[in-house]
Amino acid sequence: MKVKSLEDLRKIKENAKDLTSARSGGETRVIVGMGTCGIAAGAREVMTAILEELEKRGLRHVAVETTGCIGMCQREPLVDIIRPGEPRITYGDVSPGDVPGIIEEHLVNGRVVEDKVVGQTD
Amino acid sequence: MAFYRAHVLVCKGTGCNASGSSSVFDALGEEIRKRGLDQEVALVETGCHGMCEMGPIVVIYPEGSLYCRVSVDDVPEIVEEHLYKGRLVHRLLYTTPDRKVKVPRYRDIPFYSKQHRIALRNCGYINPDNIEEYIARDGYAALAKALTSMKPEEVLSEVKTSGLRGRGGGGFPTGLKWEFCRKAQGDKKYVICNADEGDPGAFMDRSILEGDPHAIIEGMTLGAYAMGADEGYIYCRAEYPLAIKRLVGAITHAEEFGLIGDNVMDTDFSFHLHIKEGAGAFVCGEETALLASIEGERGMPRPRPPFPANKGLWGKPSNINNVETWANVPNIIRNGGSWYASIGTEKSKGTKVFALTGKVNNTGLVEVPMGTTIRDIVFDMGGGILKDRKFKAVQIGGPSGGCLTEEHLDLPVDYESLTAAGAIMGSGGLVVMDEDTCMVDVAKFFLEFTQRESCGKCVPCREGTKQMLLILEKITSGKGRMEDLKILEDLAIMVKEMSLCGLGQTAPNPVLTTLRYFRDEYETHIRDKKCPAKACSALISYLIDPEKCKKCGLCARNCPVKCISGDRNTPYEIDQEKCIKCGTCLEVCPFQAVFKE
Numbered sequence: 001m002k003v004k005s006l007e008d009l010r011k012i013k014e015n016a017k018d019l020t021s022a023r024s025g026g027e028t029r030v031i032v033g034m035g036t037c038g039i040a041a042g043a044r045e046v047m048t049a050i051l052e053e054l055e056k057r058g059l060r061h062v063a064v065e066t067t068g069c070i071g072m073c074q075r076e077p078l079v080d081i082i083r084p085g086e087p088r089i090t091y092g093d094v095s096p097g098d099v100p101g102i103i104e105e106h107l108v109n110g111r112v113v114e115d116k117v118v119g120q121t122d
Numbered sequence: 123m124a125f126y127r128a129h130v131l132v133c134k135g136t137g138c139n140a141s142g143s144s145s146v147f148d149a150l151g152e153e154i155r156k157r158g159l160d161q162e163v164a165l166v167e168t169g170c171h172g173m174c175e176m177g178p179i180v181v182i183y184p185e186g187s188l189y190c191r192v193s194v195d196d197v198p199e200i201v202e203e204h205l206y207k208g209r210l211v212h213r214l215l216y217t218t219p220d221r222k223v224k225v226p227r228y229r230d231i232p233f234y235s236k237q238h239r240i241a242l243r244n245c246g247y248i249n250p251d252n253i254e255e256y257i258a259r260d261g262y263a264a265l266a267k268a269l270t271s272m273k274p275e276e277v278l279s280e281v282k283t284s285g286l287r288g289r290g291g292g293g294f295p296t297g298l299k300w301e302f303c304r305k306a307q308g309d310k311k312y313v314i315c316n317a318d319e320g321d322p323g324a325f326m327d328r329s330i331l332e333g334d335p336h337a338i339i340e341g342m343t344l345g346a347y348a349m350g351a352d353e354g355y356i357y358c359r360a361e362y363p364l365a366i367k368r369l370v371g372a373i374t375h376a377e378e379f380g381l382i383g384d385n386v387m388d389t390d391f392s393f394h395l396h397i398k399e400g401a402g403a404f405v406c407g408e409e410t411a412l413l414a415s416i417e418g419e420r421g422m423p424r425p426r427p428p429f430p431a432n433k434g435l436w437g438k439p440s441n442i443n444n445v446e447t448w449a450n451v452p453n454i455i456r457n458g459g460s461w462y463a464s465i466g467t468e469k470s471k472g473t474k475v476f477a478l479t480g481k482v483n484n485t486g487l488v489e490v491p492m493g494t495t496i497r498d499i500v501f502d503m504g505g506g507i508l509k510d511r512k513f514k515a516v517q518i519g520g521p522s523g524g525c526l527t528e529e530h531l532d533l534p535v536d537y538e539s540l541t542a543a544g545a546i547m548g549s550g551g552l553v554v555m556d557e558d559t560c561m562v563d564v565a566k567f568f569l570e571f572t573q574r575e576s577c578g579k580c581v582p583c584r585e586g587t588k589q590m591l592l593i594l595e596k597i598t599s600g601k602g603r604m605e606d607l608k609i610l611e612d613l614a615i616m617v618k619e620m621s622l623c624g625l626g627q628t629a630p631n632p633v634l635t636t637l638r639y640f641r642d643e644y645e646t647h648i649r650d651k652k653c654p655a656k657a658c659s660a661l662i663s664y665l666i667d668p669e670k671c672k673k674c675g676l677c678a679r680n681c682p683v684k685c686i687s688g689d690r691n692t693p694y695e696i697d698q699e700k701c702i703k704c705g706t707c708l709e710v711c712p713f714q715a716v717f718k719e
Contacts, residue, residue, distance in 0.1 A: 002379065003262070003380050003381055005270075009263065013257050016255060020129075020247075020248065022129045023184070024183075029184075039207075051162050064125075064127035066206070066208025068207060
């Protein structure tokens with residue numbers, strides 16, 4: 001694995017980016033509700049599905065965070081998506097099956113999946 | 123590679139390691155596995171964050187939360203609450219000393235938010251054992267830039283433009299030093315890293331070596347390219363086992379990647395790097411003594427000229443820079459000399475790392491632009507004086523530096539202003555003292571150190587520091603005479619002017635500055651046989667106030683020499699003849715009845 005040119009070094013850097021990218025905070029944030037209510041409603045499975053989908057699509061710039069109960073327990077699992085410069089969108093009753101669709105539409109294409117939205121804050 | 127949504131960074135620097143970070147690291151690994159999070163949470167060991175006081179330090183990203191003084195018992199809560207449920211563990215967050223506010227984010231902690239990190243930029247952020255993490259942070263980009271698009275003279279001229287000066291203490295312009303070595307005639311040249319950090323309390327070099335070893339390797343390789351050297355030595359004291367371990371690992375990795383060794387990055391340039399372990403003699407930080415030590419001789423300085431740039435290691439032209447100086451070099455080449463020169467003051471460019479210790483709330487390493495005031499460092503980043511006591515002085519530059527007073531608080535810290543005030547930048551030790559510190563005692567402490575570390579080669583240093591120390595001992599034990607002050611001052615100037623090397627030339631600084639700014643304290647010791655700060659044990663006595671004494675007997679039971687007598691009906695009293703002035707009675711008395719006089 002000798003570095004023989006600028007190009008080689010750039011390649012190593014590109015591959016290594018993932019090693020530290022999670023430490024810079026990420027521009028886009030996905031936040032999963034992990035209160036007792038969320039966990040009971042299956043938030044863990046949703047989280048796993050999100051991580052798998054991001055991995056599959058190679059979306060390294062996304063920071064995945066967890067948060068506590070926000071009081072809307074009946075709509076858990078709740079997943080928030082914040083894209084830079086856009087309002088925070090909260091999706092409710094998210095199942096693992098919904099995840100690929102939300103990620104493709106919202107994170108990749110930038111279109112909010114309206115029928116799953118339960119709230120929005122600026 | 124799995125998608126790690128969170129990174130848990132555990133500091134494994136020497137400071138945090140000593141307070142138990144290794145077991146915290148293991149416990150975190152275990153707990154994360156137990157919770158089934160090991161595929162989504164990465165556990166990373168890092169170097170020093172600088173706030174060793176608060177160690178073991180654990181930082182969790184992407185939130186960037188910093189947890190302080192984490193113990194193994196806290197681990198299940200951190201994993202359950204933070205990593206699993208996304209709730210901060212508030213009790214472990216950093217609390218500001220003044221307003222008692224919890225700060226959730228690393229970068230908002232005043233200690234960090236006011237820093238400008240260049241030399242320390244990777245410390246605590248990357249895994250020092252992983253060269254790829256260094257590369258991910260633009261590591262070796264400067265070397266690649268230099269080797270592919272810059273001539274050696276251009277590298278040299280960037281360093282000159284940057285205005286970088288020696289961070290080991292001397293403050294000599296680095297570019298100029300490099301130029302001397304580049305111009306020196308010789309078929310073989312050496313670059314050397316001085317990692318013989320010996321000032322009591324200073325540990326910035328160790329932190330860089332432990333936390334970002336590749337920065338030193340890259341800096342030295344750039345220097346070798348600029349000066350036409352093909353071999354280098356890192357002279358590191360053996361008391362830094364972790365730094366040496368990390369360096370050995372980093373050198374091996376850099377060789378594997380072809381970033382040092384023969385034909386670096388497939389060019390004609392070759393550079394071989396070795397580590398030389400020193401035995402930890404303070405004088406070996408002096409460059410000619412350091413060279414002697416690498417050659418296997420006794421670590422003693424020799425007169426200069428000839429300077430090492432012309433006649434250095436094994437008689438060959440050599441360039442010696444300190445760890446922090448080398449760590450700045452890759453940043454300068456990557457971002458350009460004028461970028462670096464835009465930071466700092468007119469004559470002192472860039473940043474300097476200070477080791478903040480003593481009677482201050484936040485002790486640790488801070489890197490600030492040159493020209494920052496002592497007040498900003500001590501009160502903003504340092505969080506003020508411990509227990510809200512009064513600031514008295516700050517010893518800057520270690521045993522070779524001097525004491526500055528309250529009137530210097532707004533002094534912008536750079537090479538010139540410190541020298542004018544009688545102190546030196548030195549390696550950047552900053553010891554904060556409060557009203558309970560006796561300045562005569564401080565001068566004695568530092569002189570004891572330099573006197574012990576004097577190599578004995580030249581008479582002024584060997585004999586002069588000894589005589590000075592004897593006078594200080596006389597004064598602090600109440601046997602001083604007024605004429606001693608004059609003798610002390612004369613001796614100090616003589617040692618300063620006549621010693622062979624930097625050790626002796628700077629050793630009198632603590633005495634000279636305390637005589638200059640705190641002469642009244644010396645006089646009180648001599649004239650009144652009293653220590654105003656009540657620190658010199660020979661000049662104080664412990665007494666018990668019979669009015670306040672509740673006759674509990676706690677002092678008598680704890681006294682190691684059993685010199686306190688009394689009973690339920692009579693207040694306790696200390697037998698001054700037998701008292702060894704250990705202060706235990708004062709510490710244990712619940713009613714503040716014991717006092718010093």
